Amino acid sequence: MVVQRSQRRDAPAAALLIAFILCIAFTTIYLNVAMEEVSWATTVGRFNLHHARMRFVRSKAETPNIETVNATESRRTIVLIANYRDSIRCAETLNSLFTRADHPELLDISLVDQIYEHLNETRCFDLYCMNVGEAACRRGQLRYNETIHADNATGPTLARYCTEKGIDLTTDAFALAIDSHLVFVPHWDTELKAQWDSIGNPNAVMTGYPRSTMNMPSEDWSQLKLRNTTQLMCTAFIETKDADAMIQYGGTTPVAKPLTPQLMSQFAGGFNFGSAKQALEVRNDPYTPYLFHGEEYSKAARLFTHGYDMYAPSQDIAFHWFEKRNVIWEKNWSARYVIQQRSKRRIRRVLGLPTTSDDYDATDIHLFSLGTKRTFKQFQNFSGIDPLAAYAGTKGNQFNNCRLLDFVPIDDGSVDLGH
The missing domain is CATH 3.90.550.10 (Spore Coat Polysaccharide Biosynthesis Protein SpsA; Chain A)
Structure with missing residues (x-):
């Protein structure tokens, strides 16, 4: 009975200790994500300005000709x-x-x-x-x-x-x-x-x-x-x-x-x-x-x-060259992964696919949207990929489009972008 009473007395302290550790862990992750997002926002803002280290010289030549017949070696x-x-x-x-x-x-x-x-x-x-x-x-x-x-x-x-x-x-x-x-x-x-x-x-x-x-x-x-x-390139799979x-x-x-x-x-x-x-x-x-x-x-x-x-x-x-090299996910990936999820939602929104939330960066999203010459539904048929399919593993051949493809004509006017 003495042991049982001791365990009961220690239980609240243990619970408080666990809660404290979890609080510290979540705070650390939050701060890492926040710092990464500040870094990301600063980076994008900097790229909207003239970068101090860039070197850009424009030529005054006239617009080049890229006709596909009788091409010269001046292109x-x-x-x-x-x-x-x-x-x-x-x-x-x-x-x-x-x-x-x-x-x-x-x-x-x-x-x-x-x-x-x-x-x-x-x-x-x-x-x-x-x-x-x-x-x-x-x-x-x-x-x-x-x-x-x-x-x-x-x-x-x-x-x-x-x-x-x-x-x-x-x-x-x-x-x-x-x-x-x-x-x-x-x-x-x-x-x-x-x-x-x-x-x-x-x-x-x-x-x-x-x-x-x-x-x-x-x-x-x-x-x-x-x-x-x-x-x-003709195979694909749902990544995760x-x-x-x-x-x-x-x-x-x-x-x-x-x-x-x-x-x-x-x-x-x-x-x-x-x-x-x-x-x-x-x-x-x-x-x-x-x-x-x-x-x-x-x-x-x-x-x-x-x-x-x-x-x-x-x-x-x-x-x-396929070999080991430096990669960006070697550093602070737990925080960067959270930001990556927002990027995935932005991509899905551009394609008209459902997202788990509206938490994504919508900056200038209209500049990186689908076009109006063909529909996304036509692309799905052309590519042989169903982006709404369930995850089926990472073998790489969930979708196979290794065949001779039929050319899809372009709509000279705007088309309905419905999916």
């Missing part, structure tokens, strides 16, 4: 690169970009570096110039360069949006958005434009996940022409069990190599090539911090409904 391409603490590979990417192009003089670069300068991390273009020498590094073709403290980096969408500030429609015919860790094939620029021209569609966007560098030819690059397959889930794409599927780029329904943020006009008309949404899956599906839907069409390259243009 310029702006290359958009978002670098998150990956400057070593990024510098190598620039080297292969320039040295393996037939016309490197027709390339300009728009770069956003997200680095820790206090840890002696170097900006991508600066490191490239250190590697090859100032005389050879074409610094004059660096049109735009913005530097962000890595702690203020919020994922791919804002960084890619910032790279788009470098586009100049009076100069640029094309925009090529790429990851910071690619190896380009010889004559890649001629091959890329030739493939785009062969489609015969000025609204074409060539895109895809490049093959691994493990699949590069060891020496003889001419062997690429002998390969009888290409890579198609929660009601605000995103669509995540699966890996690529090898298919028989077509004569010209193959129409497909998916979009790769790390490799896409189309008109510069397209890149500014359907921009990356900067108000979706810490979003890593779902932004590609959303961008595909927006491109499709704005009248653009996605195609898989018929021949390898570049190869991708």
Whole structure:
């Protein structure tokens, strides 16, 4: 009985201790989220101003011609690169970009570096110039360069949006958005434009996940022409069990190599090539911090409904380094996850999908909305993906659209955006 009375006396104290610990834990999470949101708001506000570190020079050339027949080699391409603490590979990417192009003089670069300068991390273009020498590094073709403290980096969408500030429609015919860790094939620029021209569609966007560098030819690059397959993005799945889930794409599927780029329904943020006009008309949404899956599906839907069409390259243009690298979710992810959920709800609202609450950032949401050339319902049918389907695991093949797709005509007038 003495023991029982002692336990009863200690129970209120234990309960108070547990309550105190829970209170401290929830307060810590709340403060972390609050600090992240303050940092995010400060970051966005800063990007609405002229950044102190940016470099942006406009050309006074007349609007370029991007007709798909009898194209000349005067068409310029702006290359958009978002670098998150990956400057070593990024510098190598620039080297292969320039040295393996037939016309490197027709390339300009728009770069956003997200680095820790206090840890002696170097900006991508600066490191490239250190590697090859100032005389050879074409610094004059660096049109735009913005530097962000890595702690203020919020994922791919804002960084890619910032790279788009470098586009100049009076100069640029094309925009090529790429990851910071690619190896380009010889004559890649001629091959890329030739493939785009062969489609015969000025609204074409060539895109895809490049093959691994493990699949590069060891020496003889001419062997690429002998390969009888290409890579198609055509599988997807519901990413998570929660009601605000995103669509995540699966890996690529090898298919028989077509004569010209193959129409497909998916979009790769790390490799896409189309008109510069397209890149500014359907921009990356900067108000979706810490979003890593779902932004590609959303961008595909927006491109499709704005009248653009996605195609898989018929021949390898570049190869991708798949290796361990610095990632943004390594730091304070418990707080950033809460903010990511708001980004997911914003994406779902843009697409007309139900959300668990109205707690999302609606800033300028009309600028990152669906288009009026086709409906979202048409996109669902075209893509073979049901965004309202239940979670079925992460194997990647919940939805399979690996087939020849029928082109969906564009409505020249506005269409009913009902779903």
